[in-house]
Amino acid sequence: MSILKTENVVMQFGGVVAVDSLNIEVNEGEIVALIGPNGAGKTTAFNCITGVYIPTSGRVLFEDQNITGKSPDKITKLGIARTFQNIRLFKDLTVMENVLIAKHLHVNYNFLSATLRLPKALYGERQMKNECEELLERLGLTAVKNEISSSLPYGMQRHLEIARALATNPKLLLLDEPAAGMNPHETDELTAFIKTVKDDYHLTVFMIEHHMDLVMEISDRIYVLDFGQTIAKGTPDEIQNNDRVIQAYLGVQEDA
Amino acid sequence: MGNSVNASGANQKSNRMKYVRIGILLVVVLIFVFIADITVNSYVRRILNLCAIYTILGLSMNLVNGFTGLFSLGQAGFMAVGAYCVAVFTVPVESRAAMFYLVPQNPAIANLELPFVVALLLGGFVSAFFAFLIGFPVLRLKGDYLAIATLGFSEIIRIVFTNTQTITNGALGIKGIPTINRLWWTFGIAILVVIFMFLLINSTYGRAFKAIREDEIAAEAMGISLFKHKVLSFTISGFLAGIGGGLFAALLGTVDPKQFYFTLTYNFLLIIVLGGMGSISGTIISAFIVTAGLEWLRLLDEPHAIFGWNVPLFRPGLRMVVFSILLMAIVLFWSRGLMGNQELSWEYVKKVPDKVRNAFRIKSAKGGAAK
Numbered sequence: 247m248s249i250l251k252t253e254n255v256v257m258q259f260g261g262v263v264a265v266d267s268l269n270i271e272v273n274e275g276e277i278v279a280l281i282g283p284n285g286a287g288k289t290t291a292f293n294c295i296t297g298v299y300i301p302t303s304g305r306v307l308f309e310d311q312n313i314t315g316k317s318p319d320k321i322t323k324l325g326i327a328r329t330f331q332n333i334r335l336f337k338d339l340t341v342m343e344n345v346l347i348a349k350h351l352h353v354n355y356n357f358l359s360a361t362l363r364l365p366k367a368l369y370g371e372r373q374m375k376n377e378c379e380e381l382l383e384r385l386g387l388t389a390v391k392n393e394i395s396s397s398l399p400y401g402m403q404r405h406l407e408i409a410r411a412l413a414t415n416p417k418l419l420l421l422d423e424p425a426a427g428m429n430p431h432e433t434d435e436l437t438a439f440i441k442t443v444k445d446d447y448h449l450t451v452f453m454i455e456h457h458m459d460l461v462m463e464i465s466d467r468i469y470v471l472d473f474g475q476t477i478a479k480g481t482p483d484e485i486q487n488n489d490r491v492i493q494a495y496l497g498v499q500e501d502a
Numbered sequence: 503m504g505n506s507v508n509a510s511g512a513n514q515k516s517n518r519m520k521y522v523r524i525g526i527l528l529v530v531v532l533i534f535v536f537i538a539d540i541t542v543n544s545y546v547r548r549i550l551n552l553c554a555i556y557t558i559l560g561l562s563m564n565l566v567n568g569f570t571g572l573f574s575l576g577q578a579g580f581m582a583v584g585a586y587c588v589a590v591f592t593v594p595v596e597s598r599a600a601m602f603y604l605v606p607q608n609p610a611i612a613n614l615e616l617p618f619v620v621a622l623l624l625g626g627f628v629s630a631f632f633a634f635l636i637g638f639p640v641l642r643l644k645g646d647y648l649a650i651a652t653l654g655f656s657e658i659i660r661i662v663f664t665n666t667q668t669i670t671n672g673a674l675g676i677k678g679i680p681t682i683n684r685l686w687w688t689f690g691i692a693i694l695v696v697i698f699m700f701l702l703i704n705s706t707y708g709r710a711f712k713a714i715r716e717d718e719i720a721a722e723a724m725g726i727s728l729f730k731h732k733v734l735s736f737t738i739s740g741f742l743a744g745i746g747g748g749l750f751a752a753l754l755g756t757v758d759p760k761q762f763y764f765t766l767t768y769n770f771l772l773i774i775v776l777g778g779m780g781s782i783s784g785t786i787i788s789a790f791i792v793t794a795g796l797e798w799l800r801l802l803d804e805p806h807a808i809f810g811w812n813v814p815l816f817r818p819g820l821r822m823v824v825f826s827i828l829l830m831a832i833v834l835f836w837s838r839g840l841m842g843n844q845e846l847s848w849e850y851v852k853k854v855p856d857k858v859r860n861a862f863r864i865k866s867a868k869g870g871a872a873k
Contacts, residue, residue: 296723319725319726348725
């Protein structure tokens with residue numbers, strides 16, 4: 247069953263068509279990758295799905311519900327969480343606070359009861375903390391939970407971004423280049439990490455990634471974008487042998 | 503497992519110690535207020551009152567500017583709303599006719615006199631309501647544009663109050679507001695506001711505000727509705743500014759629109775920048791330093807003689823020159839304000855000797871290298 251579906255999504259910036267009639271379908275429980283050369287429109291596609299941009303035309307469906315044009319916070323509430331290509335942690339706050347903030351969307355008491363520490367708020371706060379402690383424990387971030395997030399090493403900041411996204415209790419996790427700037431060893435670690443997280447939290451994962459090792463190893467299906475167009479889709483094997491993909495990545499030799 | 507139990511036990515203990523320390527601090531402050539209330543003369547009393555009021559207003563501004571990261575300059579306007587609520591509703595009915603001699607007061611409120619607390623709270627709520635109304639269109643703006651829009655609002659309020667003569671007595675202002683002489687009103691409310699702010703900032707809503715300050719895009723992607731939380735922060739800030747304004751009116755005993763020029767807002771901006779954007783204790787410290795310091799430096803404005811020679815430097819105006827130089831020095835050496843976005847806690851105080859020692863060590867190391 248498809249959890250995320252885009253129907254002819256077009257995103258134009260003035261005369262530039264960043265994404266042209268994008269038709270993507272992600273099924274529940276899958277890991278789907280979106281690849282393509284720089285400037286292909288991958289992040290724009292993500293931004294259309296998460297509500298950062300409102301598509302020029304077309305529809306985005308999440309669990310058969312039309313979410314086109316909804317604001318990012320509403321879309322997150324429905325169950326889509328994301329990470330960012332250039333890490334966007336709350337830099338001056340601690341690891342714990344970063345994760346707690348992501349739990350705020352489930353809060354069901356108003357600011358007065360939260361401020362006056364009424365029983366409902368106290369209970370909610372304790373539960374929130376417990377859930378976050380557990381999450382950090384499972385993702386191996388307990389030791390640094392009181393550190394300021396910007397002081398963490400790069401790889402851990404990436405992990406924290408995923409932890410923070412998970413704290414919103416998503417059904418679908420969008421990862422925007424999770425392995426960017428990582429060395430092969432760290433990438434291997436991340437690959438295992440994504441697999442574990444996906445199984446533990448029963449997630450569907452849709453990701454943008456440039457590291458082909460990672461993509462080929464964990465993706466069930468792959469979409470390839472170039473200049474906003476979907477030039478190929480299929481299993482890792484099909485993609486690796488697709489002429490158009492090889493052309494897009496390596497260029498075409500004129501005299502060949 | 504055993505470790506985590508120990509850790510949570512230690513946590514509980516440190517929590518208890520924290521409450522004990524807060525309790526002791528509170529008692530010390532109350533004793534200070536009590537002693538000050540019976541010993542100081544009316545001049546010092548007035549300055550202390552002003553310090554407490556500026557603390558409230560500084561905190562109200564810090565909530566929006568320091569904790570939520572919005573650049574708002576509308577404080578004087580919200581203050582005016584609170585001040586006028588107290589002024590209009592607490593002035594004794596008998597003295598009103600003489601005051602409204604150009605245009606009589608609107609009959610609907612001419613005979614309405616409210617107790618101070620009710621008028622003060624009313625001022626807070628009306629001000630919060632205005633903040634809520636203004637917030638809707640204005641909080642869609644960012645950065646400098648928001649500052650200009652809120653500045654405009656504050657000027658509009660002032661001009662409206664100048665022209666609604668049947669309610670506010672226009673440019674003539676309102677005199678004879680029953681004044682608060684004791685310290686308890688201002689300090690009592692200031693203490694309540696400080697406690698409220700600590701609880702709010704350390705609640706889940708306070709974290710949401712900070713998230714918006716740190717990164718709006720990430721905050722929104724984490725499911726925090728930017729608009730809702732900005733309006734919330736702005737409204738609470740409006741409420742606190744209204745209360746502060748009401749106390750201000752009751753301290754001075756008179757209000758008129760000229761008091762609420764937008765330049766008044768810069769006093770509070772100065773306080774929060776100096777104390778640290780996003781620090782409650784910094785705001786308190788800086789409110790006292792700025793308010794009391796400005797008074798204390800007044801001696802620079804008076805002529806002084808050294809061995810019979812009249813030093814020409816000491817003349818009206820030197821006070822502001824020295825004060826501005828001190829400010830520049832502070833901003834240069836503590837670029838994030840006195841406290842940054844930290845709070846003055848026991849742990850912070852304990853680290854101070856280390857910090858001082860480290861600072862000297864670096865200097866002596868440099869000196870050694872130079873040799």
